Amino acid sequence: MATIAPEELNLLIEQTYKVENEFNELKASYLHLQDTIEKVVEFLPNAIWILNSEDATIFLQNSHARELWQLLKLLRYKEEDYEVKHNNHSYLIKSSSYKDKVMLSATDITKQKRKENLATMGQMAAHLSHEIRNPTGAISLMSSTLKKRAIPENIPIVEEIQKSVYRIERIIKTTLMFSKGVEIQKKEFLWSELRESLDMLIDYYEYSKDIVFIFPRNDFKIFGDKDLLEMLFSNFITNAIDAIEADEKQDGVVKIEHKIEDKKHIFTIYDSGIAIEKKGDLFEAFKSTKLKGNGLGLVLSKQISEAHRGSVELCDGLDKCFKITIAAEEQ
Numbered sequence: 001m002a003t004i005a006p007e008e009l010n011l012l013i014e015q016t017y018k019v020e021n022e023f024n025e026l027k028a029s030y031l032h033l034q035d036t037i038e039k040v041v042e043f044l045p046n047a048i049w050i051l052n053s054e055d056a057t058i059f060l061q062n063s064h065a066r067e068l069w070q071l072l073k074l075l076r077y078k079e080e081d082y083e084v085k086h087n088n089h090s091y092l093i094k095s096s097s098y099k100d101k102v103m104l105s106a107t108d109i110t111k112q113k114r115k116e117n118l119a120t121m122g123q124m125a126a127h128l129s130h131e132i133r134n135p136t137g138a139i140s141l142m143s144s145t146l147k148k149r150a151i152p153e154n155i156p157i158v159e160e161i162q163k164s165v166y167r168i169e170r171i172i173k174t175t176l177m178f179s180k181g182v183e184i185q186k187k188e189f190l191w192s193e194l195r196e197s198l199d200m201l202i203d204y205y206e207y208s209k210d211i212v213f214i215f216p217r218n219d220f221k222i223f224g225d226k227d228l229l230e231m232l233f234s235n236f237i238t239n240a241i242d243a244i245e246a247d248e249k250q251d252g253v254v255k256i257e258h259k260i261e262d263k264k265h266i267f268t269i270y271d272s273g274i275a276i277e278k279k280g281d282l283f284e285a286f287k288s289t290k291l292k293g294n295g296l297g298l299v300l301s302k303q304i305s306e307a308h309r310g311s312v313e314l315c316d317g318l319d320k321c322f323k324i325t326i327a328a329e330e331q
Contacts, residue, residue: 047071047091047106059101068106077102083109133172140165166204173231184225184307191258192219197230198237207241210251216258222265224308224326232304232312235297236269236322243273243320260328267324268315275320 047064049072051057056077065072071086077095084091084106090113091106143165147158195215202213222229237254244252252272259266301324302312308326315321 044105046108049104051077051102051104053077053097053100053102056102065106071106072104075104075106077104132168136165136168136172140169160206163204163206167206170234184228184304186224186308187226188221188223189226190219191216191222194222194226194230194233197226198233201230201234201237202241205238205241207245209244209249211241211244212251212253213237214253214255216256218258220258220260220265222326223329225304228304228307229326232301232324233267233269235301236324239297240269240271240273243271243276245273247273263328264310264325265328268321269324270315270321273320276314 042062044062045064047068048060048062049058049065050060052059068086071084071091074084074086075093075095076082079093080095082093084093089108089110092109094105094107096103140162143158143161147155147162150158198215233256240254244254249272253270254272255270257268257270298312305312305324305326310325310327312322312324315323
């Protein structure tokens with residue numbers, strides 16, 4: 001048996017230590033790289049899965065992916081780009097293969113899809129509104145002529161036609177404004193002028209119950225777009241009337257209060273009708289919380305108030321009350 005010289009043994013020991021140190025450095029580098037990859041994957045805003053292609057077991061995933069573990073069952077690994085719907089959300093799925101691993105990513109595109117759908121719906125609504133406007137204009141003109149010639153017992157029928165046409169015209173106006181955007185033209189006017197328009201709206205709006213309307217009696221100046229503010233208040237008044245009509249009681253109250261605070265007009269609108277359902281959908285376009293309506297009234301009201309440097313929100317602690325603020329002074 002050959003013997004190892006002391007010099008050779010020392011050299012072997014040194015080489016062993018050297019290999020061990022290199023191995024430890026390589027291991028530390030690998031662990032650092034793995035930790036970096038995990039942190040990068042975790043930092044990404046979308047859900048990421050890295051799977052073993054042989055048995056589809058999870059090699060690595062981030063917290064978003066853990067939350068969407070049920071979505072993983074719906075994914076098709078061999079397709080590169082496609083969309084999947086899951087729990088009322090839309091996801092864009094991308095996949096990529098490398099050696100023995102498959103990487104999958106799921107990006108929530110629900111808001112993007114909603115915006116695209118709203119844009120399409122807005123364009124369609126604007127087109128339909130333009131098409132409807134011509135015949136309704138003709139009906140309005142002919143009903144005015146007919147009213148002058150009708151016998152007394154037929155006048156209520158003509159007035160009902162006029163009320164229906166007026167309602168259609170309001171819907172058209174709202175829809176066109178939503179599609180084009182709110183364009184504000186401010187000037188000074190009195191609350192009494194706006195109230196006159198609201199009284200006319202109430203006369204034209206169809207309802208069957210005994211409703212008391214309580215509006216501010218004192219007059220005050222408003223600097224804003226009268227036509228837009230008329231639309232804003234009319235939206236809330238008609239919503240209040242509809243809520244009272246849907247209630248079991250045979251009467252109701254719609255009340256508007258006003259005060260000036262911190263250089264802002266603050267209006268509160270209350271009604272005694274049924275409670276508001278689906279509060280989360282209140283300011284979502286084309287999502288109406290009532291049977292009547294197209295789901296644009298409150299959306300536009302919010303935009304109009306914001307154009308007047310104000311806001312629209314539910315009153316604190318009250319269920320059937322809205323607070324509307326608009327700037328009281330010109331800037």
